[in-house]
């Protein structure tokens with residue numbers, strides 16, 4: 545059974561509809577990320593889960609029980625905030641012990657629990673430090689310890705790493721992932737950083753303007769973006785208008801290519817997504833499409849090459865091969881690198897279509 549479920553959840557502030565119709569199920573013991581641009585409603589979802597706000601429609605279930613109006617302090621959920629939200633006048637130990645004292649837990653038990661939580665976030669020995677003696681990363685660890693000391697079923701992390709510098713953020717990403725595995729509890733992590741989401745999550749939910757655009761594993765979402773928004777938001781992509789010719793064949797710039805997609809009406813106008821790292825440059829004779837090089841940027845591991853094809857579409861190619869600006873080149877790619885997207889296809893329709901032709905050879 546899902547530990548947490550949203551069914552048709554709506555939230556508005558005044559006339560402003562923030563969450564239109566949110567549906568998802570969260571399983572126990574996995575790392576989930578809610579990913580979306582600023583203002584898309586990510587924090588609002590977390591606040592509804594935590595009980596800091598209540599929905600205007602739909603239902604929220606926790607372990608099968610409807611909790612729409614359940615007060616925050618009765619939910620088995622804790623939150624880690626971006627700005628830590630620690631008590632500045634209390635030391636590390638007292639910050640972490642705060643919630644346990646409220647619950648009137650025995651002194652000895654508090655000692656044990658706080659030490660255990662500190663060890664889990666690699667801060668054993670820091671119990672008696674004052675907060676102003678800690679770095680940003682250490683403060684964030686204290687905030688995490690304070691949340692896990694309550695042994696919640698679900699831990700919510702709202703942009704929890706955003707205040708840290710790049711290097712520390714990378715370190716904390718893998719630490720958090722490790723901590724989640726160690727504790728075996730569900731983490732729901734909110735971020736607007738797609739790289740962070742891809743690196744950390746078992747499952748990603750992509751939200752835009754109060755609706756979930758796609759949910760799935762990082763690989764599924766990267767390889768099979770459902771629509772233009774997702775393809776654009778996750779990774780870099782070339783999105784080119786195309787026409788479906790028949791099952792496993794699509795026309796780009798009027799030229800037919802073998803692809804791995806089927807179940808789409810012949811003649812339907814679609815979009816194809818090709819990732820820059822899946823493309824390469826070659827001679828015009830060997831190329832599948834002809835293009836002219838507009839710019840080239842050396843990036844250490846590869847060159848980022850911008851070209852435009854004979855129909856005027858711009859392409860981004862990440863290649864280890866150098867070229868020359870102004871030169872005519874050929875673009876190459878494999879059939880499995882073409883991902884066909886239909887306009888307005890829902891996840892359910894996409895899944896059903898995939899199911900219907902999986903195992904069928906092109």
Ligand SMILES: Nc1ncnc2c1ncn2[C@@H]1O[C@H](COP(=O)(O)OP(=O)(O)OP(=O)(O)O)[C@@H](O)[C@H]1O
Pocket residue numbers: 557560562580581582583584585586587588589736
């Ligand atoms: N209490 C409130 N009253 C009125 N509007 C609100 C309230 N809380 C949030 N909003 C609005 O809801 C929208 C979504 O906010 P939310 O904080 O959920 O977005 P977000 O995806 O977390 O964005 P960010 O990444 O910028 O934090 C925003 O337009 C925000 O102004």
